[in-house]
Amino acid sequence: MSNIGKSSAGGPPSAGGFSLDKYNGKVMGVCGGIANYFGIDPMFVRLGFVVGAFLSVGTAALIYLAIGLIAD
Numbered sequence: 001m002s003n004i005g006k007s008s009a010g011g012p013p014s015a016g017g018f019s020l021d022k023y024n025g026k027v028m029g030v031c032g033g034i035a036n037y038f039g040i041d042p043m044f045v046r047l048g049f050v051v052g053a054f055l056s057v058g059t060a061a062l063i064y065l066a067i068g069l070i071a072d
Helices: 030-038 042-055 059-070
Strands: none
Touching: 030 042, 030 059, 042 059
């Protein structure tokens, strides 16, 4: 079976630019896409968005929604 379309976190940033990771994504694939782009674990990105959503009184949630709607 082919692994086309299945990307895992780790390694250098993708050469093709940022894209949503809808295969490994939980809500819209934003955190998975950011994690794939920077080569880090998606759980850290998700945790950062959750903490940011509480500390910024919802601004991080609006940024998440904007990224999800604009990307791909």
